[in-house]
Amino acid sequence: MHISFEHVSYTYQPNSPFEHKALNDMTFSIESGSFVAVIGHTGSGKSTLIQHLNGLLQPTEGKIHLGDYTIEAGVKNKHLRELRENVGVVFQYPEHQLFEETVAKDIAFGPQNFGVPQEEIERRTKAAVKATKLPEDLLDRSPFDLSGGQMRRVAISGVLAMDPKVLVLDEPTAGLDPSGQKEVMDMFYDLHHEKGLTTILVTHSMEDALAYADYILIMNHGELYKEGTPLDIFRQKEDLEQVQLDVPEVIAFLSKAEKEYGINLEYKGQTIAELAKELARKVRGGSDHE
Amino acid sequence: MSSSLIIGQYIPTDSVIHRLDPRSKIAIIFFYVVIVFFANSVMSYGVLALFAVGSALLSRVPFRYIMKGLKPVWFLIVFTFLLHLFVTREGDVAFSIFGWDVYREGLVQGGAISLRFFLLILVTSLLTLTTTPIEITDAIEELLGPLKKVKFPVHELALMMSISLRFIPTLMQETEKISKAQASRGVDFRTGTLKDRVKAIVPLLVPLFVSAFKRAEELAMAMEARGYQGGEGRTKLRELRISKLDISLYVLFALLVIALFMTRS
Numbered sequence: 001m002h003i004s005f006e007h008v009s010y011t012y013q014p015n016s017p018f019e020h021k022a023l024n025d026m027t028f029s030i031e032s033g034s035f036v037a038v039i040g041h042t043g044s045g046k047s048t049l050i051q052h053l054n055g056l057l058q059p060t061e062g063k064i065h066l067g068d069y070t071i072e073a074g075v076k077n078k079h080l081r082e083l084r085e086n087v088g089v090v091f092q093y094p095e096h097q098l099f100e101e102t103v104a105k106d107i108a109f110g111p112q113n114f115g116v117p118q119e120e121i122e123r124r125t126k127a128a129v130k131a132t133k134l135p136e137d138l139l140d141r142s143p144f145d146l147s148g149g150q151m152r153r154v155a156i157s158g159v160l161a162m163d164p165k166v167l168v169l170d171e172p173t174a175g176l177d178p179s180g181q182k183e184v185m186d187m188f189y190d191l192h193h194e195k196g197l198t199t200i201l202v203t204h205s206m207e208d209a210l211a212y213a214d215y216i217l218i219m220n221h222g223e224l225y226k227e228g229t230p231l232d233i234f235r236q237k238e239d240l241e242q243v244q245l246d247v248p249e250v251i252a253f254l255s256k257a258e259k260e261y262g263i264n265l266e267y268k269g270q271t272i273a274e275l276a277k278e279l280a281r282k283v284r285g286g287s288d289h290e
Numbered sequence: 291m292s293s294s295l296i297i298g299q300y301i302p303t304d305s306v307i308h309r310l311d312p313r314s315k316i317a318i319i320f321f322y323v324v325i326v327f328f329a330n331s332v333m334s335y336g337v338l339a340l341f342a343v344g345s346a347l348l349s350r351v352p353f354r355y356i357m358k359g360l361k362p363v364w365f366l367i368v369f370t371f372l373l374h375l376f377v378t379r380e381g382d383v384a385f386s387i388f389g390w391d392v393y394r395e396g397l398v399q400g401g402a403i404s405l406r407f408f409l410l411i412l413v414t415s416l417l418t419l420t421t422t423p424i425e426i427t428d429a430i431e432e433l434l435g436p437l438k439k440v441k442f443p444v445h446e447l448a449l450m451m452s453i454s455l456r457f458i459p460t461l462m463q464e465t466e467k468i469s470k471a472q473a474s475r476g477v478d479f480r481t482g483t484l485k486d487r488v489k490a491i492v493p494l495l496v497p498l499f500v501s502a503f504k505r506a507e508e509l510a511m512a513m514e515a516r517g518y519q520g521g522e523g524r525t526k527l528r529e530l531r532i533s534k535l536d537i538s539l540y541v542l543f544a545l546l547v548i549a550l551f552m553t554r555s
Contacts, residue, residue, distance in 0.1 A: 017301055017355060056470050081476065089474040096464075097471040099496035109493065113476025144500065158475065 001067035001086065001165045001198050003053070004029035008062035010048055022048040023059070024222040030215070032067075035192055035199045037209035037230075040219035041244045046202045049219065050168050053200065054087040055080040066166070085114045088164030092171050094155035095148065103146075103154050104139040110162040121161070128157035131191060133183070149180050156184070160191070166198045167191070173208070185212060206248040210234060211269070218243065231267060250275065299359075300422050306535060307349040307420045312429035314536040318543050319417055325550055326406050333553035335405055341546050342409050342416075349420050356415070363411050367404045374400030423455035428530060445520045453509070461502060468497050 010023040022045045030036050040046050051057040052064055055071055064071040069083050088110075091097070100106035104125055111121045129136060132153040138146065143154050156172070169188060173181035189212050192199045203209055209216055210230045218226040218233065220243040226233060234240070234251040247255070253272055257263055263282050265275060302308070307315075322341070329335050346356060378396030385392055418426070431448035438444050469479060472493045479490050 017303075017352065051470065054474055056473060081478070084474055084476055087474075089471075091467070091471045091474070094471065096497055096501060097468055097475075097493075099493045099500075110475035113478075162475065 002029070002032045002065070003067075003166070003198065003200075004065045005052075006063040006065075008052065008059045008064060010052070010057060011060045012048075014060065022222050023052075025062070026222075026224050028217060028224055028227055030198060030200065032198055033196055034215055035189070035213050036201070036215045036217060037213035038200060038202045038217045038219060039204070039206065039209055039245060040225070044219040044243075045222040046219055047170065048222075050089065050170055050200065050202055053166065053168050054084045054089055056089075081114070085162060086164055087166040087168060088159040088162050089168040090156055090159050090170065090172050092174055093152075094159070094172070095143075095151035097158075098143040098151060098155055101142060102140050103134075103143050106143050106154060107139075107158045107161050110158055114162065124161040124163060125157070128160040131160055132157045132187060149176060152176065152184070164197070166200070169199065169201045169203075171202055171204065173203075173205075188212075206234070206246055207250075210248045210251065218245065299419065301351050301355075301419050303350040303420075305348060305350040305420070307345060307416070309533075309535060310420075310539060311530055311532050311536045312421050312425040313432055313530060314532065314539055315417055315421060316426070316429050316433060318539060319413055321543070321547075322413055323410055325547060326409055328550060328554065329402075329406075331553055331555040334550050334555075335402070337546065337549045337553055338409055339405070341542075342412050346412060346416055349416060351416075351419050356412070356419070360411060360415070363407075367407050370407060371400040371404040374403055424452055427452040427455065428526070428528075432530060445524070449520060457502075457505070460505070461498070464501055465494065465498060469494050 005026050005028055008023055008026045009021065012018070012020045012022055026049070038046050038049065048057065052059060052071070053066065055077060058071055058077065059073045061073045063073070066083060066087065069079055071077050071083075098106050100109060107125045107128055108121045111124060116124070125139070126136070129139065134150065134153050134157065138150065138154075143151055146154065152172075159167075167188070172188065173184050176184060185208055188199065188201075191197060201208070201213065213230055216226075216228060216230055216233045217224060218240075225243055226236070226239065231251075234247050235255070237247050237252075237255065240247060250267065250270070250272055253275055254265055254267055257265055257275075257279050261279070261283055263279060265278055265282075267275075270278070322338075326338060329338055346353060375392055375396045376390065378399050379391075379393055380395035382394045383391045421429075427448045430451065431444055434442070434444045434447070469477075472490075473479065475493075477490050477493055479487065479494075482490070
């Protein structure tokens with residue numbers, strides 16, 4: 001689903017002493033099928049932004065196009081239900097939304113609300129559980145008996161079972177251990193390609209943004225600060241530091257290699273160790289000629 | 291929903307009213323509530339209204355904001371007024387609408403009761419608007435202090451109050467977060483039959499209870515880990531002190547009482 005924002009602003013509690021402008025004149029577009037990372041410092045408006053993607057919040061100014069749906073400021077929007085079926089949102093700590101008696105029922109909750117037939121729900125539940133690598137015998141257990149990591153997978157399965165075309169992820173790996181983080185991110189990445197989803201990832205991890213996204217939006221004080229491909233963005237170290245963002249270690253390594261040795265290494269997703277070897281080879285190779 | 295009701299919300303505008311000792315504020319408001327019922331003439335109501343509106347202006351909380359926040363209460367005020375208007379049948383007939391006689395006495399009674407209502411709500415909401423919940427519970431603990439002599443658990447009560455107050459915004463946030471998550475999964479809290487809407491609350495309440503219990507457990511553990519021990523011998527970070535400002539409030543209030551009894555008919 002193609003997504004575009006046209007001069008979107010959002011103000012919390014307008015006309016009160018607590019008035020706060022969280023989004024200010026945001027204009028950008030997200031191509032259908034792309035993996036976009038939204039990064040920014042705490043309080044930069046990322047969460048407000050993603051709540052506009054399925055109509056939880058409606059802009060106080062401007063217009064949003066999501067596929068054939070349009071959400072416009074000051075206009076009552078009728079098709080929110082269909083929109084929400086198409087845009088699945090995995091919120092921060094999604095395990096907090098579990099409530100059913102069994103895992104299977106909780107996963108089926110979303111599709112049931114959207115009137116999906118029973119056999120289809122069962123098929124989707126199985127598929128979702130498989131995608132999140134949950135053992136199928138957990139389906140009849142209570143979600144509150146599971147470990148934190150498993151609960152998170154159940155909650156994610158519940159969103160996947162809605163079979164959305166757009167997947168919005170709000171720091172889906174917060175609070176997981178490093179191996180769990182990688183597993184969850186790899187899972188989203190695989191799903192993104194298999195199902196041709198449009199994925200929007202809100203993250204604090206520059207490493208994840210670099211590894212998974214093909215486009216990055218940087219937000220600062222409710223405004224779009226920069227947008228571009230990961231390599232473009234992370235080459236601009238000074239600009240990132242201005243908004244308190246770091247450069248991923250790998251990119252920092254590349255920049256340093258270029259500065260110290262004048263060697264321009266091409267980045268194709270290598271690890272630091274691999275890049276170090278490449279660099280060593282080039283440095284040695286260079287000195288051989290002299 | 292939460293933005294329109296201002297009762298219980300603190301607005302840090304840092305005015306003289308904010309700087310008063312919370313104990314003074316509570317005591318004065320208590321006595322104000324009592325003396326409101328002694329007013330019986332136009333002048334005496336005027337004196338009371340002057341005090342209330344004056345305090346509201348001094349608090350530097352935008353007056354229009356207070357009025358807007360009292361919206362849910364306006365209904366009650368208007369309702370009381372109309373009730374008196376149509377039920378009282380004393381004195382002369384003032385005028386009649388749609389064949390219903392409205393009596394002079396009803397007009398006066400309705401006006402007086404509504405005004406009382408308004409003044410009470412204005413003054414009491416001013417307390418929460420200008421005093422942090424922590425200050426209020428501290429003040430209540432101090433004011434109830436004498437009850438300790440009869441083994442009344444004043445400190446525990448105050449602690450319970452401050453913990454509850456502390457967690458109201460947290461739980462509100464949590465509610466909003468969970469309702470958003472469930473709305474994203476297709477729950478509709480706003481439309482549908484009453485039965486549907488009641489059913490829609492279950493996916494909201496269950497996670498809310500789970501997280502509230504979890505929080506309570508964590509809080510208890512954190513307090514124990516830091517060796518919390520209530521009541522006797524516990525000192526305070528911020529001690530409450532009566533300042534010159536408070537004394538001037540007492541004097542002002544005493545003048546108000548005198549003025550009130552002089553203007554009574």
